[in-house]
Amino acid sequence: xxxxxxxxxxxxxxxxxxxxxxxxxxxxxxxxxxxxxxxxxxxxxxxxxxxxxxxxxxxxxxxxxxxxxxxxxxxxxxxxxxxxxxxxxxxxxxxxxxxxxxxxxxxxxxxxxxxxxxxxxxxxxxxxxxxxxxxxxxxxxxxxxxxxxxxxxxxxxxxxxxxxxx
Amino acid sequence: xxxxxxxxxxxxxxxxxxxxxxxxxxxxxxxxxxxxxxxxxxxxxxxxxxxxxxxxxxxxxxxxxxxxxxxxxxxxxxxxxxxxxxxxxxxxxxxxxxxxxxxxxxxxxxxxxxxxxxxxxxxxxxxxxxxxxxxxxxxxxxxxxxxxxxxxxxxxxxxxxxxxxxxxxxxxxxxxxxxxxxxxxxxxxxxxxxxxxxxxxxxxxxxxxxxxxxxxxxxxxxxxxxxxxxxxxxxxxxxxxxxxxxxxxxxxxxxxxxxxxxxxxxxxxx
Numbered sequence: 001x002x003x004x005x006x007x008x009x010x011x012x013x014x015x016x017x018x019x020x021x022x023x024x025x026x027x028x029x030x031x032x033x034x035x036x037x038x039x040x041x042x043x044x045x046x047x048x049x050x051x052x053x054x055x056x057x058x059x060x061x062x063x064x065x066x067x068x069x070x071x072x073x074x075x076x077x078x079x080x081x082x083x084x085x086x087x088x089x090x091x092x093x094x095x096x097x098x099x100x101x102x103x104x105x106x107x108x109x110x111x112x113x114x115x116x117x118x119x120x121x122x123x124x125x126x127x128x129x130x131x132x133x134x135x136x137x138x139x140x141x142x143x144x145x146x147x148x149x150x151x152x153x154x155x156x157x158x159x160x161x162x163x164x165x166x
Numbered sequence: 167x168x169x170x171x172x173x174x175x176x177x178x179x180x181x182x183x184x185x186x187x188x189x190x191x192x193x194x195x196x197x198x199x200x201x202x203x204x205x206x207x208x209x210x211x212x213x214x215x216x217x218x219x220x221x222x223x224x225x226x227x228x229x230x231x232x233x234x235x236x237x238x239x240x241x242x243x244x245x246x247x248x249x250x251x252x253x254x255x256x257x258x259x260x261x262x263x264x265x266x267x268x269x270x271x272x273x274x275x276x277x278x279x280x281x282x283x284x285x286x287x288x289x290x291x292x293x294x295x296x297x298x299x300x301x302x303x304x305x306x307x308x309x310x311x312x313x314x315x316x317x318x319x320x321x322x323x324x325x326x327x328x329x330x331x332x333x334x335x336x337x338x339x340x341x342x343x344x345x346x347x348x349x350x351x352x353x354x355x356x357x358x359x360x361x362x363x364x365x366x367x368x369x370x371x372x373x374x375x376x377x378x379x380x381x382x383x384x385x386x387x388x389x390x391x392x393x394x395x396x397x398x399x400x401x402x403x404x405x406x407x408x409x410x411x412x413x414x415x416x417x418x419x420x421x422x423x424x425x426x427x428x429x430x431x432x433x434x435x436x
Contacts, residue, residue: 054312055225085229086308088315118322137319138215142222146214164311166318 008075009040012047015069022061023141027101029062033093036084043077045070050089052162053142059083091162107144108158114166122158124149132156181365182303183237184255185372188360188409189294190230191256194246195417196287197223198424199260202269208277219320226313233305247425248432251418252411255360259287259352261408261417278341281331282349285324286386286398290356292321293381294372302370325389332393346398354404357382361410 016038019029029035029049037048047066051059063081070079091110094102099109108122115121123130129151136146137160144157200220207213231242239245262283265275295317298310331338357375359366367374379400386397406412 053222053225053316054229055221055223057221085312088308088312090315118318136211136214137323138218140214142218142225142316146211160319162315164315166315 006040008043008045008073009038011073012038012040012045012070012076015073016047016066019062019065019069022058022065024102024105024107026105027094027098029066031095031098031101033095033098034062034089036087043075045076045079047079047081048084049081050085050087050093051083052089054085056142058141088164089162090164091159094159102159106156108147108156110159110161112161114161114163120161122147124152124154125156125158126154127152177365178302178369179237181362181369182306182371183234183239184360184362185366186230186234186237186306187255188257190227190234190246191254191408192260192291193223193227193230195256195420196260197221197227198420199262199264200284202264202273203275203280206269206273206275215323219323222316222320226316229309229313233309236305243428244432247428251413251421254411254413254417254421255409256413256417257352257355257358257408258404258406258414259283259349259356261414261420262352263416263419276341276345278331278338278345279348281324281327282342282345285328286349286353287356288317288321288324289385290378290382292317293378293385296381297373297378300370301372306371329389329393332395343395346395350398351401353398354401355407355409356400358404358407358409360407 013030016035017028017030021027021029021032032052034050034052035047036050037046039046047070049062049066063083066081067079070076092112094109102109103125106125108125111120111122113120119134121130122132124132124147127149129149131150132147133150134145135148135155139146139157143160143162145160146155147158148155197220200216200223203213204217204220205213207216227246228242231245234240234245235242260283264280265273267273267275269275292314295310295314298306299314301307301310328342331342357378359372359375363375366372372378383397390397406414408417
């Protein structure tokens with residue numbers, strides 16, 4: 001995120017911290033690293049968003065929520081929200097705050113590296129155990145996988161590792 | 167939009183549009199065929215995985231249609247749902263039905279065919295996406311980098327099924343080998359760029375067919391070798407070339423079904 005100087009820009013950034021992932025209310029779109037650019041020209045706000053997954057059905061909900069949140073700021077007349085593909089969203093854009101928020105929700109944050117065989121490992125978000133198995137790389141949403149903790153016997157989800165070097 | 171800045175000539179624009187339709191129509195019908203499997207996959211985890219892959223792929227199709235929308239070709243919904251069959255540029259492989267029977271009635275789809283089609287198609291998609299990362303049309307190059315991050319998991323998935331079924335029971339092996347034969351017959355236009363191929367390649371939109379086919383075979387070779395099979399030879403002259411609007415009756419049936427709702431009222435906001 002670029003440093004914000006314009007006071008209105010700062011207020012927009014604050015408002016975006018309250019726009020949560022529609023399914024995970026402990027992380028915001030700022031935490032997820034989805035906000036690439038905020039530009040303010042007088043009373044018009046331009047926001048560029050990076051989709052986590054191109055086909056994510058939550059994108060339009062997120063877009064509407066951004067428009068609502070920014071429109072309600074005093075001094076904003078118009079807000080334009082665009083999805084862009086450059087730079088490509090990668091899971092290392094999730095902030096430390098976002099990683100903590102995911103864990104709080106019971107979702108393991110994405111791993112930061114892949115093994116030489118292409119697999120990756122996360123620990124159980126509930127008990128911290130490393131003794132976990134991958135049940136399904138594909139989960140209830142495009143960005144999540146389903147795992148099982150052999151120690152605390154809880155099924156859990158993990159954010160997929162998404163990297164341009166894969 | 168700034169995307170149009172490098173569309174220097176009318177010829178370049180036409181070639182870019184042609185290629186975008188090929189990519190969009192491929193992923194659109196591939197994804198449609200995937201959606202027909204919903205609830206029918208061999209087990210619950212596969213149902214989740216296959217529908218997730220299908221959703222990603224529909225996202226890719228939608229993105230290509232939106233790039234066409236940006237070029238003034240109409241809305242993404244119209245382009246995907248309402249274009250007649252003879253304007254479609256998808257390859258024959260993705261339009262083939264999943265098997266006998268209608269999905270709302272008693273579908274007797276063939277899982278071996280699904281695995282072979284999906285593995286060979288996704289490997290081809292990976293090869294094309296890698297080439298498109300260097301496309302002279304910047305919006306397409308940007309899109310390719312993003313798509314690449316997602317198909318990593320698709321490819322891993324179909325490769326796993328492909329290898330495991332070919333190392334499984336005698337029946338599984340026989341059905342897989344029969345499916346490989348069926349799919350091979352439809353590979354003729356998978357890498358074809360159609361009548362505008364020379365223009366598409368000379369403008370640097372994507373590399374030429376023979377180069378892409380070579381890389382595809384290279385990727386498949388170790389996997390086929392591991393199951394004691396030879397990489398299938400792509401038929402020289404396809405009987406139908408989908409890139410030029412030649413299609414099967416099965417494609418028309420798919421279009422009729424998928425556009426049934428939008429045709430009730432094409433002006434409605436869905």
